[in-house]
Amino acid sequence: MRIGVTGLSGRMGRLVAEEVAASGANRPEAATPEALAQASDVIIDFTHAAAVLRHAAACMQANCAWVLGTTGLDAAGQAAVAQAATRICVVQAANFSPGVNLVMALAERLARALPAAEYDAEILEMHHRQKVDAPSGTALALGQAVAAGRGVALAAVAQSGRDGHTGPRPEGAIGFAALRGGQVVGEHSLLFASATEHIALQHRAFDRRVFARGALRAALWTNNRPAGLYSMMDVLGIER
Numbered sequence: 046m047r048i049g050v051t052g053l054s055g056r057m058g059r060l061v062a063e064e065v066a067a068s069g070a071n072r073p074e075a076a077t078p079e080a081l082a083q084a085s086d087v088i089i090d091f092t093h094a095a096a097v098l099r100h101a102a103a104c105m106q107a108n109c110a111w112v113l114g115t116t117g118l119d120a121a122g123q124a125a126v127a128q129a130a131t132r133i134c135v136v137q138a139a140n141f142s143p144g145v146n147l148v149m150a151l152a153e154r155l156a157r158a159l160p161a162a163e164y165d166a167e168i169l170e171m172h173h174r175q176k177v178d179a180p181s182g183t184a185l186a187l188g189q190a191v192a193a194g195r196g197v198a199l200a201a202v203a204q205s206g207r208d209g210h211t212g213p214r215p216e217g218a219i220g221f222a223a224l225r226g227g228q229v230v231g232e233h234s235l236l237f238a239s240a241t242e243h244i245a246l247q248h249r250a251f252d253r254r255v256f257a258r259g260a261l262r263a264a265l266w267t268n269n270r271p272a273g274l275y276s277m278m279d280v281l282g283i284e285r
């Protein structure tokens with residue numbers, strides 16, 4: 046398979062290129078994303094939200110599959126991903142680590158079982174000081190999993206960046222808090238807090254290679270896969 050990699054100068058792009066080389070797959074190089082997509086069967090993309098519209102168009106034009114790890118997309122960026130997925134195979138994941146995807150599946154099951162009126166859901170994440178978006182894409186995906194388990198829309202119940210006189214916690218809210226500092230690769234915890242017990246799920250990534258390997262696995266999985274928007278859960282065969 047010909048696996049193109051964008052953002053080669055970035056923390057993730059560099060590691061992905063190493064993993065592609067170690068897998069023995071061919072990695073074409075090109076000066077533009079359009080030329081890279083033409084030369085590739087699939088592109089692994091960890092860049093910046095500002096690049097999403099161009100990369101979506103390039104992959105669609107070239108009929109090239111797209112493994113997208115970039116986070117912090119706005120509504121227009123997400124719409125471009127959905128549009129691309131009508132024509133090509135797209136695997137989009139806020140986190141390509143197998144462990145986090147298992148945590149998300151568990152989060153949804155717990156949220157389904159624990160009444161929102163009794164169990165307050167709070168998500169805490171910490172990342173390195175260079176990270177540009179908050180809450181992290183993974184924290185938001187965990188929030189989506191909790192919201193799905195509760196049968197509500199995350200946007201209607203999300204509460205982030207509490208500061209000042211916030212008033213009491215609204216029933217059913219899903220809270221987010223973000224810490225930034227040092228070189229933390231990625232830490233997430235989800236807490237369900239009731240008056241009588243706490244249940245916590247925690248994930249810590251020590252090495253970005255876990256995301257690079259997951260993305261490579263997703264890229265290999267796209268081979269001969271029909272157009273559609275897939276997740277890492279699909280790649281791993283995790284049932285929700």
Ligand code: NAD
Nearest residue numbers: 052054055056057091092093096114115116139140141256
């Ligand atoms: P980085 O800043 O180290 O690298 C970003 C790369 O994107 C660089 O090569 C840069 O040149 C390129 N870039 C920046 N703006 C661009 C633009 N407008 N057009 C094209 N290329 C552009 O960042 P990173 O730590 O490698 O993370 C990259 C992205 O991947 C972020 O959105 C991050 O949140 C996300 N990420 C996702 C996962 C996951 O598992 N899904 C894991 C880690 C990081």
